[in-house]
Amino acid sequence: MESTPKVKALLNRIDTEKEKCVLSLEQKQFFEANGYLVIKRLFDFEELYSLKQRFIQVAKGLVDKGNSTIVREAVLLKKGLKGEEAINKIQEIHFDDVFMSYTEHPKLLSVLSQFIGDNIRVMNSMFINKPPGTTQHPPHQDLFYFPFRPAEKIIASWTAIDDVTEENGCLFVIPRSHKLNHLYPHGHAPNTNKLYHGILDESVYDTGKWVQLAMSPGDTVFFHPLLVHGSGPNVATRYRKAITAHYASGSCHYVDVGGTVQELAAKDIEAEAKRRGFNVSFVDTWRYKSKQVMGARSNL
Structure with missing residues (x-):
């Protein structure tokens, strides 16, 4: 028998509820205090498999990469490696x-909405x-690259697709570093990818301050744009696949970075x-490549 409109509405509401992830007060307080939060198994195997297969299709040229950009690892290219073996990342994937x-x-x-509100724009994705x-990604702050504010209305998500360990180059963070409300000067880091900048202040290279974020497939970390973080080199024999995006509230606005530490990024x-x-x-560049994903058209 065909479902009545009332039954259909109820089923739709149940499906919608399944897609929600309500944070506890403790989780919100942890993020506020430390600048990051890991949620275990936020994505399931089928979802991760679909993303991995899409990457392989793009890497092999089986589908048009569209607006995306393929970034290859210079160190691996010099060794004569090609295809998936030399690709570090595919960026600007949020139109795919x-x-x-x-x-x-x-x-x-x-x-995301529980941190920055219901008007959300994806600014960057990889x-x-x-x-x-693959070489390390030195300690840095994402806000260095962003000409929009306020920082409290910007957040990143980063999801492990493979098992992520210290051996294959997991993320590391310096908890509470966002609390300084300070954007460090950055510079070009040696022996790393183009446009990888690292913080110049040597104090952030004290590994005793680092917390290594070993993660399982589907685990997702959310972090503040002033949080100092990076990732180690991949010294394992396996890949370390992940997917990440940065989001900003529609209430954010663009700022002039002239005369600031962000001039190098610009x-x-x-x-x-x-x-x-x-x-x-x-x-x-940010205005053209960003995309509204929730709520009304934003200031960005």
């Missing part, structure tokens, strides 16, 4: 029909491959855009 199942996943948006032999990103044939400003 498959990858957007992550960046716009209802469960993910549910968590599928990270990290093959064996210069490098504008130069990279020009190399690709786009003569656009630092702010415009």
Whole structure:
């Protein structure tokens, strides 16, 4: 017998509730105090498998990469490696029909909304491959790259697709570093990828301050844009795949970074855009590549 409208509405509400992830007071307090929060098994195997298969399709050229950019690991290219073995990441994936199942996943948006509100724009996204032999990502702060504020209305999600360990280069964080409300000067880090900048203050390289975030597939960490973090080199024989995105509230606004420690980021990103044939400003690169994923059209 066909379901009545009332039954259909109830079933739809049940399905919607399944896609929600309501944070406890303790979880919210942990994030506020430490600048990050790990939620175990937020994504299931089928969802992760779909994302991994899409990466392989793009890496092999079986599907059009569209607006995405493939970034290869310079160290591995010099060794003559090709294809998946040399790809560090694919970035700006939030316009892809498959990858957007992550960046716009209802469960993910549910968590994000509890931190930055219901008007959400995805600003940046990456599928990270990290093959064996990949170099470290030095300590840095994501806000260094962002010409929008306030920082409290910006957040990142990072989900493990493979098992992530210290051996294959898991993330590390310095808990409570966001509480300083300080954006460190960054510079070009030696022996790392192009546009990988590292904090110049040597105090953040004290590994005794680092907390290593070993994670299982589906585990997801959310973190503040001023949190000092990075990742180690992959010295294992297996890949370390993950997917990540940065989000901002629609209430955010763009700022002028002239005369600040962010001038280097602005210069490098504008130069990279020009190399690709786009003569656009630092702010415009973010305006053009971002996408509204929840709520009304934002200031961004």
